[in-house]
Amino acid sequence: MTTILNSLPRAELNAKLDLGWVRSNFPSLARTIAGQPAAFLDGPGGTQVTQSVIDAVSHYLKTSNANTHGAFATSGETDETISGARSAIADFLGSDPDEIVFGPNMTTLTFAVSRSIGRELGPGDEILLTSLDHSANISPWQALAERGVKIQFADICEKDCTLDMDDLARKLSTRTKLVAVGYASNAVGTINDVKTIVRMAHDAGAMAYIDAVHHAPHRFIDVRDLDCDFLACSTYKFFGPHMGALYGKRELLERLHPYKVRPNTDAAPGRWEMGTLNHECIAGVKACVDYLVELGRRTKAHAAPDPRARDGGLSSPISRMEPTIDDQRDAAQSRRELLRSAYRVIHSHEHGLSLRMLRGLAETPGLRLYGIADPSRIAFRCPTFAIRMEGHHPAELSRRLGDRGIFTWDGNYYALNLTERLGIEQDGGFLRIGFVHYNTEEEVDRVLAALRS
Ligand SMILES: Cc1ncc(COP(=O)(O)O)c(C=O)c1O
Secondary structure (H helix, E strand, C coil), X not given: CHHHHHCCCHHHHHCCCCHHHHHHCCHHHHCEECCEECEEXXXXXXXXXXXXXXXXXXXXXXXXXXXXXXXXXXXXXXXXXXXXXXXHHHHHHCCCHHHEEEECCHHHHHHHHHHHHHCCCCCCXXXXXXXXXXXXXXXXXXXXXHHCCEEEEECEECCCCEECHHHHHHHCCCXXXXXXXXXXXXXXXXXXXXXXXXXHHHHCCCEEEEECCCCCCCCCCCHHHHCCCEEEEEHHXXXXXXXXXXXXXXXXXXXXXXXXXXXCCCCCCHHHCCCCCCHHHHHHHHHXXXXXXXXXXXXXCCCCCCCCCCCCCCCCCCCCXXXXXXXXXXXHHHHHHXXXXXXXXXXXXXXXXXXXXXXXXXXXXXXXXXXXXXXXXXXXXXXXXXXXXXXXXXXXXXXXXXXXXXXXXXXXXXCHHHHXXXXXXXXXXXXXXXXXXXXXXXXHHHHHHHHHC
């Protein structure tokens, strides 16, 4: 037990989530199915959104709906909406706002970057991918094989579905121009040692592209600390609307050549944003970061921010005042610290759910868990559990759980290289049960009881 507790820093262990407050923010959690409360264990496919996100989307459409850069009120408000959301995501990831690119989803953004990097690659160059990754961080890079680029794959350790770091090191060379790796597996929950992988890539002279889609709802992200060249995530996986966001180092966003239309700006980050963006969703993106900031504010364990620092009206509608550079810096620091606090309580709560789930799964006969099962290594996994049960097809299990109001996924969830590598693709892949911070211990017990029956 000591080892398990030691896997979380003390501040995280002390952090207590106000679950009642959290759940009261998500109206959809009140849904019932056949008289039973719905248990949303489908978070890895997309999380529920807060009322504030719903309000922000409809408020934008009601009051400010327009295209950008016009000389009239609603267009100006649209510009402010986008720049407010860009700053919010920059604070969420730890970058500057001009290093954030918005797009329809992570897959589209990754294809845009791969096409652009591909312009500079050819025969003799290599790209290193992993068998653990979602196809969104594989296919865009694999497409560059048509330019003569060699595609390599780092293997997994089959027993616990972690990355085989020795294999990854073996396949890295001075020919490697880019390493693309997931921060966390959307299929089996493994959290990869991305900081080490970025360093290894840079030592070999390669860029590092991180897919943080599955990591973002569970753990704090710091792109400066990782020193990654790119990092992509999707806001619909962390309580916001269906959108993608990409961080890129400023010098790369400026130096590389994206495919773009002629009248579009040549300045980063706009040169990477193709056509008109989804403005109403972008309004919702800011609201989803505000929700996490508010969660941080409510966290008992968070270190009190400097009382002189302003929060820039983080939880109020977009300010019309012109903040100074110093104001903006103070606001960004304060918002980032509150986000750090939010992720402390999220981590702490999910830690409890994961322990309970791991114990329960170990006591369930006829069940195989894919991924890290050892509770003392719980720090290296998210609360995302991929299982198979003897004599039951994953699709049948998911359907029967769905009939009882328990929402799960079955199949490969586009982690196709992984289900193929494990030899289970032809047998329906896995049943995936995914928890996020709005899930409860009762929901853990409920899904375990349903599986046993
Ligand atoms: C780990 C991971 N990467 C990438 C994606 C693709 O994200 P998007 O739907 O935003 O393209 C997903 C979606 O499920 C995912 O889970």
